[in-house]
Amino acid sequence: MAQVILKDVVKNYGDVYAVNHVSLTVEDGEFVALVGPSGCGKTTTLNLVAGLIPMSGGTINIGDRDVTDLDPKDRDIAMVFQNYALYPQKSVYKNLAFPLQMRKLPKEEIDKRVQAAAKTLDIVHLLERKPRELSGGQQQRVALGRALVREPRAFLMDEPLSNLDAKLRVQMRSEIKRFHQDLNATIIYVTHDQLEAVTMSDKMAVMNGGFLQQYDSPANVFANPVNMFVASFVGSPAMSLVPLTAASKDGKVVLQSPEGWEMPLSDANGRKALSAKSSKVVLGGRHSTITVHKSQVPGAVPGKVYTVEPTGDVTFAQVFVSGAVVNVSVAPTFQLRPDEPVFLEFDQDRMHLFDGETEMALKLA
Amino acid sequence: MTMELSAGAAKRRGAGGWRWSGRIFLLLLLGFTVMPMIWMFITSLKTGFAAMQYPPQWWPAEPTLENYWRLIDPSGNVGRDFIQYFWNSIWVSTLTTILAVVVAVPAAYAFSRFRFPGRNFLFFAVLLRNMFPAVVFLVPLFILMKALGLVNTHGSLILTYLTFGLPLAIWLLKGFYDNIPVQLEQAARIDGATRFQAFFLIVMPLSTPGIIATSIYSFIGAWNEYIYAYTFLTRHDQMTLPVGIQRFFSENATDWPGLMAATFMMSIPVVVLFLVLQRYFVRALTEGAVKH
Numbered sequence: 001m002a003q004v005i006l007k008d009v010v011k012n013y014g015d016v017y018a019v020n021h022v023s024l025t026v027e028d029g030e031f032v033a034l035v036g037p038s039g040c041g042k043t044t045t046l047n048l049v050a051g052l053i054p055m056s057g058g059t060i061n062i063g064d065r066d067v068t069d070l071d072p073k074d075r076d077i078a079m080v081f082q083n084y085a086l087y088p089q090k091s092v093y094k095n096l097a098f099p100l101q102m103r104k105l106p107k108e109e110i111d112k113r114v115q116a117a118a119k120t121l122d123i124v125h126l127l128e129r130k131p132r133e134l135s136g137g138q139q140q141r142v143a144l145g146r147a148l149v150r151e152p153r154a155f156l157m158d159e160p161l162s163n164l165d166a167k168l169r170v171q172m173r174s175e176i177k178r179f180h181q182d183l184n185a186t187i188i189y190v191t192h193d194q195l196e197a198v199t200m201s202d203k204m205a206v207m208n209g210g211f212l213q214q215y216d217s218p219a220n221v222f223a224n225p226v227n228m229f230v231a232s233f234v235g236s237p238a239m240s241l242v243p244l245t246a247a248s249k250d251g252k253v254v255l256q257s258p259e260g261w262e263m264p265l266s267d268a269n270g271r272k273a274l275s276a277k278s279s280k281v282v283l284g285g286r287h288s289t290i291t292v293h294k295s296q297v298p299g300a301v302p303g304k305v306y307t308v309e310p311t312g313d314v315t316f317a318q319v320f321v322s323g324a325v326v327n328v329s330v331a332p333t334f335q336l337r338p339d340e341p342v343f344l345e346f347d348q349d350r351m352h353l354f355d356g357e358t359e360m361a362l363k364l365a
Numbered sequence: 366m367t368m369e370l371s372a373g374a375a376k377r378r379g380a381g382g383w384r385w386s387g388r389i390f391l392l393l394l395l396g397f398t399v400m401p402m403i404w405m406f407i408t409s410l411k412t413g414f415a416a417m418q419y420p421p422q423w424w425p426a427e428p429t430l431e432n433y434w435r436l437i438d439p440s441g442n443v444g445r446d447f448i449q450y451f452w453n454s455i456w457v458s459t460l461t462t463i464l465a466v467v468v469a470v471p472a473a474y475a476f477s478r479f480r481f482p483g484r485n486f487l488f489f490a491v492l493l494r495n496m497f498p499a500v501v502f503l504v505p506l507f508i509l510m511k512a513l514g515l516v517n518t519h520g521s522l523i524l525t526y527l528t529f530g531l532p533l534a535i536w537l538l539k540g541f542y543d544n545i546p547v548q549l550e551q552a553a554r555i556d557g558a559t560r561f562q563a564f565f566l567i568v569m570p571l572s573t574p575g576i577i578a579t580s581i582y583s584f585i586g587a588w589n590e591y592i593y594a595y596t597f598l599t600r601h602d603q604m605t606l607p608v609g610i611q612r613f614f615s616e617n618a619t620d621w622p623g624l625m626a627a628t629f630m631m632s633i634p635v636v637v638l639f640l641v642l643q644r645y646f647v648r649a650l651t652e653g654a655v656k657h
Binding site: 047050051052071072073075077078079081082083085087088089098099102103146150156 | 553555556562
């Protein structure tokens with residue numbers, strides 16, 4: 001296994017930049033998730049690493065080699081595709097053997113490795129079948145097997161679970177994670193599902209509009225999103241964002257709403273709010289850091305319940321606050337009715353503030 | 366799906382009249398298409414006298430294979446010419462087919478996979494040829510062939526047949542390649558194949574039905590073509606079957622049994638080709654039609 005380094009990678013089609021100056025380093029043995037909404041450039045980035053499409057600029061290193069101008073076959077990588085891309089005319093055995101045959105390994109060695117991979121993935125009994133005779137989950141395993149037989153420097157996975165049903169997806173998720181741990185494999189994994197990224201990866205690279213937004217551990221991305229896009233993309237339900245105005249009042253900083261209510265900020269948050277380019281500040285809060293009150297308490301802001309969604313363990317609700325939707329959660333015993341007025345108290349230590357102009361997170365200098 | 370279909374079938378069966386009228390219609394249609402062939406075969410077994418009898422003999426009183434022996438007997442005039450025509454036809458059709466496939470496969474693949482400037486225009490231009498009736502090009506092509514010194518050669522026919530066959534072949538094969546997921550090639554290239562290997566080892570085998578269907582189309586097209594062969598060839602030793610068998614019409618009388626035997630022989634290669642390869646052919650037509 002090896003390190004993968006992307007340096008200033010660009011892919012443009014005329015004026016359209018699918019991948020815009022992306023740099024990131026995947027350490028040896030690391031599981032990195034490229035995550036973002038569709039069209040964000042994550043699959044293009046993966047295809048660039050694979051060498052399937054030519055780069056417009058930048059360099060890619062795999063291990064100690066610069067692979068920028070190498071053919072896919074010379075990059076020593078393996079890839080798992082969303083639609084599995086199993087060779088339909090070949091049996092499972094021949095699918096697994098193909099990458100080894102292409103590398104001209106002796107027959108006995110091929111057989112040994114195919115059998116070993118089949119055993120690891122528990123598909124020995126399927127070796128003589130054709131791909132179309134397999135279930136989705138089995139095809140998925142064969143696709144993994146074909147990647148695994150070769151002992152490549154890095155695994156590239158393009159939404160490998162998105163064609164599976166929900167239950168199988170959860171199961172395969174843990175199997176791929178296990179696969180990563182057992183092999184100590186370097187994996188770059190593309191997904192649009194932030195939950196997959198959060199649960200599986202060591203690090204996640206959040207992309208949007210061709211730009212790399214944030215590259216950090218899921219915990220850090222979750223706790224310290226660098227901008228409003230990352231904040232609203234990662235986490236389920238999403239972080240709620242309320243556009244407000246910062247103002248100084250009696251030596252304290254407050255956030256004001258157009259409706260006239262004010263929310264005093266702690267000293268630290270006050271300094272953050274004042275560092276914004278203008279007075280426009282966006283308040284961000286995750287449901288777990290917001291307390292719902294039925295009556296006014298100091299610092300809480302007024303809102304109106306929009307929908308209530310009991311899930312059993314916890315009840316989620318959407319509350320309108322100053323025209324924005326805020327996701328909150330309450331204990332199932334806490335009764336909420338639509339259109340009921342409530343008061344939301346944001347945890348000052350865990351709230352997020354963003355610059356209303358630049359959409360970047362406000363940080364203490 | 367199956368359930369729905371059988372439910373639908375049951376419903377139709379309820380309206381029993383439709384089922385029978387449908388079958389009768391199909392039988393009539395079948396008779397319409399098959400009868401001439403049967404009549405052709407029956408006539409080919411008759412003597413010249415029996416063929417002209419009225420009312421006609423539905424089955425010859427004295428069936429004879431004489432007409433066939435005459436055609437394949439190389440010592441006779443008729444046989445020598447017929448065998449020559451037959452080989453000419455085989456040669457022209459086969460070469461046309463091979464060339465069509467050799468050119469159409471890479472062309473169709475390129476149209477399907479690559480984005481290049483003028484791609485849509487070129488594809489349209491390729492198909493444009495088939496939007497005109499063949500006869501429109503007869504005179505221009507004759508002048509062209511004359512200028513090229515190709516009149517009375519098989520080259521003139523092969524080139525002409527390619528102008529019909531190729532567009533169709535490219536179009537048909539492109540549909541095929543469009544339906545083969547590009548990820549298969551990408552997987553192959555990552556697995557260690559070059560672009561060419563990915564094409565030959567993975568994509569080509571998957572497009573075999575398409576290639577076979579294309580081959581049949583262009584073979585039949587070339588095999589049956591009459592008007593160009595009639596115009597471009599005047600020398601007897603060059604003629605293909607559709608033109609050659611005209612010799613059975615003479616000024617005084619038409620040798621109907623001989624003509625029918627020759628037509629019957631002429632249809633054998635096509636029918637055999639079709640029967641042997643029909644499962645690919647059907648697959649090609651349906652797979653090309655349905656997006657997966």
